Amino acid sequence: MGEALAQASRWMVPILLVSIPLYGLVRRVPVYDAFVEGAAEGLKVSVRILPYLVAIMVALAALRTSGLLEVLQALLGPFLGGWGIPADILPLVLIRPLSGSGALAVTTDLLRRYGPDSPAGLLASVLQGSTDTTFYVLSLYLGSVGVRNPRYALGVCLFGDAVAFAAGVVLWNLLLR
Amino acid sequence: MMALLNAIWLFLIVTGTVTAAARGRVDLLTSQVFASAEQAVEYTVEMAGALCLWMGVLRIAERAGLLELLARGVARLLGPLFPDVPRGDPVLGTMAMNLSANILGVGSAATPFGLAAMKRLQELNPRPLEASRAMCTFLALNSSVLLLVPSALLAVRSACGSPQPAAVVPVIAMVTATSWASCILLDAFVRWRRREG
Numbered sequence: 001m002g003e004a005l006a007q008a009s010r011w012m013v014p015i016l017l018v019s020i021p022l023y024g025l026v027r028r029v030p031v032y033d034a035f036v037e038g039a040a041e042g043l044k045v046s047v048r049i050l051p052y053l054v055a056i057m058v059a060l061a062a063l064r065t066s067g068l069l070e071v072l073q074a075l076l077g078p079f080l081g082g083w084g085i086p087a088d089i090l091p092l093v094l095i096r097p098l099s100g101s102g103a104l105a106v107t108t109d110l111l112r113r114y115g116p117d118s119p120a121g122l123l124a125s126v127l128q129g130s131t132d133t134t135f136y137v138l139s140l141y142l143g144s145v146g147v148r149n150p151r152y153a154l155g156v157c158l159f160g161d162a163v164a165f166a167a168g169v170v171l172w173n174l175l176l177r
Numbered sequence: 178m179m180a181l182l183n184a185i186w187l188f189l190i191v192t193g194t195v196t197a198a199a200r201g202r203v204d205l206l207t208s209q210v211f212a213s214a215e216q217a218v219e220y221t222v223e224m225a226g227a228l229c230l231w232m233g234v235l236r237i238a239e240r241a242g243l244l245e246l247l248a249r250g251v252a253r254l255l256g257p258l259f260p261d262v263p264r265g266d267p268v269l270g271t272m273a274m275n276l277s278a279n280i281l282g283v284g285s286a287a288t289p290f291g292l293a294a295m296k297r298l299q300e301l302n303p304r305p306l307e308a309s310r311a312m313c314t315f316l317a318l319n320s321s322v323l324l325l326v327p328s329a330l331l332a333v334r335s336a337c338g339s340p341q342p343a344a345v346v347p348v349i350a351m352v353t354a355t356s357w358a359s360c361i362l363l364d365a366f367v368r369w370r371r372r373e374g
Binding site for chain 2: 024045058062065068122129130141150167
């Protein structure tokens with residue numbers, strides 16, 4: 001089933017690229033003009049996003065450089081050992097909601113050190129795959145329309161991440177170890 | 178809540194910088210901070226192309242009436258979750274496209290649809306500086322979404338030499354189905370508690 005889904009993912013982009021303009025042709029849309037008009041909008045959105053990206057990435061750089069993550073790891077390591085969770089997984093849990101590329105970098109590092117199909121490698125894979133970069137998505141989406149106050153959205157999304165982390169650890173224990 | 182984002186950002190900056198200074202890593206911090214700011218620009222530039230491409234394609238779909246067509250189809254699924262969005266509004270189709278792209282792990286296609294959806298939700302938002310109920314629901318749906326094809330992860334696992342890169346796919350599907358359902362329920366619960374619908 002995984003193979004079939006991977007194929008679906010591979011073909012999604014080409015299919016959209018062909019079917020949407022062809023449908024436009026059928027409906028007599030000036031496809032080239034419409035595309036350029038939309039693309040101009042895309043450029044405006046990118047420019048609006050940039051300040052948010054700078055703010056988040058600079059804060060993360062400060063956190064990484066400080067070595068605070070290592071200190072936290074030393075403090076919490078013994079608790080996690082009881083569940084069989086390697087302490088090295090902590091930076092992933094902390095960085096995952098904040099930065100997608102940062103988390104993927106942490107995961108790559110874990111997979112390279114422990115091996116992709118080792119218990120630690122599988123747990124890192126599950127957690128990486130199961131949660132989203134909540135802070136990034138929220139600041140990107142809300143920032144793009146100029147909304148300043150996320151209200152309860154942040155809490156609900158972080159709750160989703162917490163559920164995913166918990167379910168990930170439980171199912172990893174049951175099915176993959 | 179906006180205070181929380183402000184507080185987290187300030188906390189990261191202040192504790193990171195002070196700790197780095199205390200540990201004699203001032204020079205490293207300075208260079209890292211500027212490097213990451215530059216990287217943010219690089220990411221934006223890299224993303225701009227994909228964003229233009231998909232917003233361009235999206236505009237064709239919009240002008241062809243495709244989203245209105247799709248919106249009618251998914252209105253029954255998304256409609257009840259978004260009582261503030263008028264029935265048959267194209268934003269339901271845009272959100273459906275965003276969620277479908279997320280489920281198939283095509284993040285580059287999902288983001289432009291998501292941003293387009295936010296733009297329309299903002300037009301419907303009575304208080305433009307605050308996230309509307311519809312926005313909160315959409316963000317909850319989006320950030321916990323069911324993931325059937327974790328494409329970036331599969332690429333990394335293959336690159337790290339795994340003979341079975343897709344071994345984690347069923348578990349990830351189960352985990353994200355759980356978190357998706359939890360988020361939808363919590364969002365509904367919060368709205369009910371606030372008597373907002």
